[in-house]
Amino acid sequence: MPENADLLIGLYLPGDHALAAMDQTLQSLETGHHLLVLIDPNTSKSASAFVKKNTSLKCVASTQAGRPAAINYLTSHPASYYCFIDAGVLVTGKVIDELVALMNQHPGYGMVSASTNNHWGKQSLFEDQYPELVDVPTRRKEIMQLYHGERESLAPLYDLTERFFIVKAEAVTKIGMADPHYGVGYNWEMDYCLRIAKSGYECIWSKAHYVHALTVTEEDRHQSQEYNKQYFQDKFCRNQLLQKTGTYCNHCLGEQCADFAPADLITTFIDSSSAQTPLVSCIMPTSGRPQYVALAIQYFHEQDYPSKELIIIYHEAADLPAIVKAHPAIKFHQISRDSTIGEKRNMGCEHATGSIMIQWDDDDIYATDRISQQVAPIIDQSCDLTALHSTLFMDSQNGDFWQCSAALYDQMFVHGVLGGSLAYRKSLWSALSGYPDTSLREDADFLVSLLDRGARFQKIDGRNLYVYLRHDQNTWKFHTGRFISPHDWWQTDAPETLVKYLSAYATNEQKRLDTDHISPMVSCIMPTRNRRAFIPNAITCFLNQQYEQKELIIVDDGEDAIADLLPDDERIRYIRLTGRQTIGAKRNLAIENATGSVIMHLDDDDWISPQWIQLQTGHLLATRADVTGLDLPCFYQLDKRRTLQYLYPFKNKPWVHGGTLCYTRKTWESNHFEDRNVGEDVYFLWHGIAKKIIPHFHIGHYIGCIHEHNISPKNVEESCWRIIESEQLEATFQEVKSDLNETFRKEVSC
Numbered sequence: 001m002p003e004n005a006d007l008l009i010g011l012y013l014p015g016d017h018a019l020a021a022m023d024q025t026l027q028s029l030e031t032g033h034h035l036l037v038l039i040d041p042n043t044s045k046s047a048s049a050f051v052k053k054n055t056s057l058k059c060v061a062s063t064q065a066g067r068p069a070a071i072n073y074l075t076s077h078p079a080s081y082y083c084f085i086d087a088g089v090l091v092t093g094k095v096i097d098e099l100v101a102l103m104n105q106h107p108g109y110g111m112v113s114a115s116t117n118n119h120w121g122k123q124s125l126f127e128d129q130y131p132e133l134v135d136v137p138t139r140r141k142e143i144m145q146l147y148h149g150e151r152e153s154l155a156p157l158y159d160l161t162e163r164f165f166i167v168k169a170e171a172v173t174k175i176g177m178a179d180p181h182y183g184v185g186y187n188w189e190m191d192y193c194l195r196i197a198k199s200g201y202e203c204i205w206s207k208a209h210y211v212h213a214l215t216v217t218e219e220d221r222h223q224s225q226e227y228n229k230q231y232f233q234d235k236f237c238r239n240q241l242l243q244k245t246g247t248y249c250n251h252c253l254g255e256q257c258a259d260f261a262p263a264d265l266i267t268t269f270i271d272s273s274s275a276q277t278p279l280v281s282c283i284m285p286t287s288g289r290p291q292y293v294a295l296a297i298q299y300f301h302e303q304d305y306p307s308k309e310l311i312i313i314y315h316e317a318a319d320l321p322a323i324v325k326a327h328p329a330i331k332f333h334q335i336s337r338d339s340t341i342g343e344k345r346n347m348g349c350e351h352a353t354g355s356i357m358i359q360w361d362d363d364d365i366y367a368t369d370r371i372s373q374q375v376a377p378i379i380d381q382s383c384d385l386t387a388l389h390s391t392l393f394m395d396s397q398n399g400d401f402w403q404c405s406a407a408l409y410d411q412m413f414v415h416g417v418l419g420g421s422l423a424y425r426k427s428l429w430s431a432l433s434g435y436p437d438t439s440l441r442e443d444a445d446f447l448v449s450l451l452d453r454g455a456r457f458q459k460i461d462g463r464n465l466y467v468y469l470r471h472d473q474n475t476w477k478f479h480t481g482r483f484i485s486p487h488d489w490w491q492t493d494a495p496e497t498l499v500k501y502l503s504a505y506a507t508n509e510q511k512r513l514d515t516d517h518i519s520p521m522v523s524c525i526m527p528t529r530n531r532r533a534f535i536p537n538a539i540t541c542f543l544n545q546q547y548e549q550k551e552l553i554i555v556d557d558g559e560d561a562i563a564d565l566l567p568d569d570e571r572i573r574y575i576r577l578t579g580r581q582t583i584g585a586k587r588n589l590a591i592e593n594a595t596g597s598v599i600m601h602l603d604d605d606d607w608i609s610p611q612w613i614q615l616q617t618g619h620l621l622a623t624r625a626d627v628t629g630l631d632l633p634c635f636y637q638l639d640k641r642r643t644l645q646y647l648y649p650f651k652n653k654p655w656v657h658g659g660t661l662c663y664t665r666k667t668w669e670s671n672h673f674e675d676r677n678v679g680e681d682v683y684f685l686w687h688g689i690a691k692k693i694i695p696h697f698h699i700g701h702y703i704g705c706i707h708e709h710n711i712s713p714k715n716v717e718e719s720c721w722r723i724i725e726s727e728q729l730e731a732t733f734q735e736v737k738s739d740l741n742e743t744f745r746k747e748v749s750c
Contacts, residue, residue, distance in 0.1 A: 021088030110201025121159030156255030281352030285344030388462025523596030629656030
């Protein structure tokens with residue numbers, strides 16, 4: 001290839017399925033220009049070798065899957081114009097040369113494309129059921145006669161056909177890279193076209209030119225369709241850019257929408273650093289562990305690596321937690337119950353759209369930077385796969401943490417790394433034909449096979465990244481502290497980065513609630529005023545608690561006393577005030593009359609599950625925190641009957657929602673509530689003595705109420721609120737919401 005080509009053509013091969021179609025594309029081309037064959041990493045080694053052997057063209061294999069990565073490789077070479085063509089597209093006649101000439105005639109054209117068939121956008125003039133049977137030369141002549149000289153802007157949708165276009169090098173310089181975060185999916189082409197248009201160039205459809213698409217099926221592309229659609233709106237919708245809504249449009253209207261691509265908010269240039277975060281697919285097989293799956297999903301969401309997806313392979317609905325918030329980056333695939341773990345891992349990789357795979361076992365504990373740390377050496381080409389060594393062990397029966405000597409670790413694990421921690425290029429999996437069909441050592445044997453084939457391997461210290469959980473459902477059975485050589489084991493402290501999660505793993509939480517293994521008395525405090533309609537629901541929530549050692553202190557200063565609503569129960573105490581006091585003063589009074597060593601807020605207008613006290617108290621004491629609660633609470637807006645979630649906007653200080661506060665009495669004794677109605681909970685958190693505040697994540701066990709009589713007003717139109725659209729979450733709260741709606745009806749009637 002000369003140092004600077006006038007035109008450089010890139011022919012994209014997405015995988016083995018397009019081999020025959022690629023040959024037809026090459027036969028259709030009538031050009032003397034330089035051409036690169038861009039081979040996607042999803043293409044097998046044998047297919048890649050076949051292409052390289054049977055063509056004299058230069059063939060290159062991208063390290064990241066998807067068309068954006070291929071485009072970026074193509075445009076990294078010097079040229080004046082770049083033409084991108086999918087394998088399976090027939091470019092008849094002198095279409096390429098004529099379009100380049102058109103761009104030379106019109107310096108303002110940054111991108112041009114042609115008419116085509118079987119495409120969702122306006123460039124598609126035909127829907128062919130059997131495109132292989134079409135007389136393409138005849139069709140081309142008819143289109144030339146019908147549309148001679150006609151051209152049209154690709155606005156308002158910028159619905160470029162990704163299978164064929166030509167882009168000017170000047171325009172590429174202005175916008176940088178095609179966005180690699182779209183992976184193998186769709187919408188990247190609209191993004192690319194839009195950014196060129198917003199950089200001052202015209203994006204043109206030349207109607208009289210025609211390219212013909214044969215049938216090439218790529219099933220995996222649809223896996224990320226919803227995610228990519230939302231990602232596109234995140235980048236170019238004013239509402240998403242300003243974080244005023246958590247909902248998305250089914251279809252973007254482009255320039256027909258007033259909120260589309262505001263010039264002062266969007267970014268048109270993407271530098272090469274974006275290529276450093278290719279899509280990573282986390283593969284999680286599971287069976288009969290819904291309690292662990294919920295935690296594994298939580299760890300996934302909290303990862304600091306931006307471009308990721310989670311593929312969950314399960315047998316039946318009972319394998320999954322009752323509440324799984326819908327998210328475009330999480331995909332579920334069902335497999336037969338008799339499948340091995342190896343088969344499950346293979347199914348996960350088959351459905352993955354990322355170029356890097358990472359094992360995401362359902363029952364282990366992950367730090368927020370696990371993905372980032374493990375994929376960094378793969379991305380910078382230092383190696384092909386990584387795995388962790390020196391990981392800690394946690395005994396779920398008693399919460400003890402264990403470490404073993406390096407020599408014992410090497411003896412326990414193949415090549416001295418934890419098999420469940422593998423991260424590797426997907427191309428390695430494809431070349432090896434996957435994991436062995438077994439349920440024990442399948443990951444270790446997979447690792448050995450990769451190394452035998454010459455894969456470059458790097459070990460990473462996993463002490464602060466990963467905890468290997470030991471419980472009675474582990475596939476590999478052994479006892480921490482005793483296995484092989486007891487003198488090579490010793491107990492150790494939990495990593496600070498993981499301590500907030502630990503209470504969820506105790507099998508007998510009641511025995512771990514304090515250092516004396518005695519369940520402490522928990523005092524629930526409820527300040528109230530003129531909330532008659534809400535009180536029965538609050539009392540029911542308290543009485544339904546599974547935790548035994550509890551009491552409820554109600555402090556009432558309303559004109560409408562609610563003593564007549566209270567049951568004759570010695571665990572419920574009612575303090576009637578004669579004059580009005582603030583919420584802060586009433587909380588202090590309730591605690592002064594409480595007997596518990598743990599204090600928990602139970603507001604009169606909220607709902608809590610029967611496990612709420614147990615979960616909160618367990619987390620407070622297992623983590624040795626001063627205060628716990630939810631930092632992502634859910635709310636039900638009574639008048640509009642919708643569920644929302646509050647995202648606390650200030651990240652520089654730890655915070656939990658006041659209605660979920662749970663703390664030790666000792667903490668309160670050194671830091672009483674301020675005498676105020678609004679903000680007394682935040683003041684309690686941030687003023688006075690320094691406090692260890694560790695939120696928990698039992699989101700589905702609490703729901704606050706938003707109504708016109710809230711003491712602390714809630715403006716749900718602010719950017720820190722988002723509407724929750726999860727069928728499973730809605731189903732979980734359905735009965736609760738029915739009760740709350742009835743409460744609201746009674747309140748209005750009062």
